[in-house]
Amino acid sequence: MSDEMKFAVLTKVKNAEVHTRALPNFGEYELVIQQQACNICTTDYGQWLGLREHQPYPMAGGHEVSGVIVKRGQKVREDLQIGDYVAVTHSFCGRCEQCLLGFTSDCEQKKKTMNKIPSSDGYYGNFGFSNYSVRDEKFLVKMNPNLSASEAGFLEPAATVVKGIRKLRVTPMEKVVVIGAGTMGLLNALIAQAYGAQVIITEIMQKKIAIARSMGFEVIDASKNNPVKSIKELTNGKGVDAVIVAVGVTIANQQALEMVKQFEGRISFFAAGYPNPKLEIDSNIIHYRKIELIGTYGADIADFYHAGRLLNERIINISPLIEEKVPLDNIQKAFEKASTLGNYRISVLLT
Structure with a gap:
């Protein structure tokens, strides 16, 4: 695998570009994910359209993402192994009062930092539209490898x-x-x-x-x-x-x-x-x-596990909701399609 990550970033209204950066080091409770697909949600293309100018630039967004584990920290829990297919949940601190009550979508720390503190090299967002990423073990749910990467990316909206x-x-x-x-x-x-x-x-x-x-x-x-x-x-x-x-x-x-x-x-x-x-x-x-x-807004960690079961056991079939799959290098075209009235999810293929 490469020591670099290639990712999509919104630099201004109606402009999406592909950038590269060094892949961050991962800690003992973190994993490196080779991300395979990230679907463009309403929040993503809303900023691309200029409807969410309260969100900062450059925005390396995307959160409907799935992939496969390629490296793992020494203290990562045993049920997450190299080669496992996973999808990404919302982040949360796990320590504040809301998290301890199970309401991780209302995480007090997340509300203080979300899209307010850039990465060391100046990017905001979760790097969902990236071919590699580093994720904390808390933010991953194992997915059925028989699901397509685009289908597994529905974990977050389903939650x-x-x-x-x-x-x-x-x-x-x-x-x-x-x-x-x-x-x-x-x-x-x-x-x-x-x-x-x-x-x-x-x-x-x-x-x-x-x-x-x-x-x-x-x-x-x-x-x-x-x-x-x-x-x-x-x-x-x-x-x-x-x-x-x-x-x-x-x-x-x-x-x-x-x-x-x-x-x-x-x-x-x-x-x-x-x-x-x-x-x-x-x-x-x-x-x-x-x-x-x-x-109702967002999802708590329990909702992600419920949603994972619905998808993994094919209790719901979301394949009709995938409008088109577009390669990462065509990210500008992907956002144009995602924001076209009447279209369903555009899935950005990352590998």
Whole structure:
């Protein structure tokens, strides 16, 4: 293996480049990963588009990444061996109050340092779009080697969905609506279905409707039908047990409020939106109808292990969510494709 790492970096709006740097030394609890694929998520291409200018440059980002262990520190735990396939979790300190409670996504140390302290050579980010990286043993989950590298890279987004589904308390035979059939909408639908729910999807884009239907989901074409009226008709006027809002727009928020059943309905606000979506509701409605409005963001380490099982045992099939695979050397083209309206995940091949 090389002593250098080759990686993608955003240097300014709509400009992605490939740089090289020396591979850092690894410690006794760290491993060297030959990274094979990193999928471009909304956060990544949002900065490329100029929608996240609060994030610094140069950004060596990417976090939906998988690869194989090629070197390991002397004190790395025994279940991680050279040759194992792994995917990367969120980082956390493991020592602060939130981490000790299991809420690693709320790590106090991470909030202080994330994208605020550059590497010694001036880069920000996790070096996800890199052919090699050094990772702490805490941040790796073993993956099924029969998964493609691009599929294994879905560990992180799947974990964020697992967190939301668990907070929503989805149970078998419940009726759940997912608003939006993008990558994260369909991932929510797949995992809600894996938890036993009867899933209905609403979507306006014909390409996404076709993909969702090809995956076996019941889909309401919201470009031709009033989705609230359609849901009421499908449920004999009762509404559904829960709604997952997987698009960050005001109209979706309002539709969710009208789709849930009269009492004890639950709404998960999974997606962020820019500009900021609005939510208008009389608090008395929440009070008298006992509606739950649930926020979810990120994933805790337990969610990563749950997601790993869903992927490794092929309980969910996420292959339809991979739009295209693009080599690292064509990173600019990869970001152009990732930010194209209607596309699913673009997977950057790193080796």
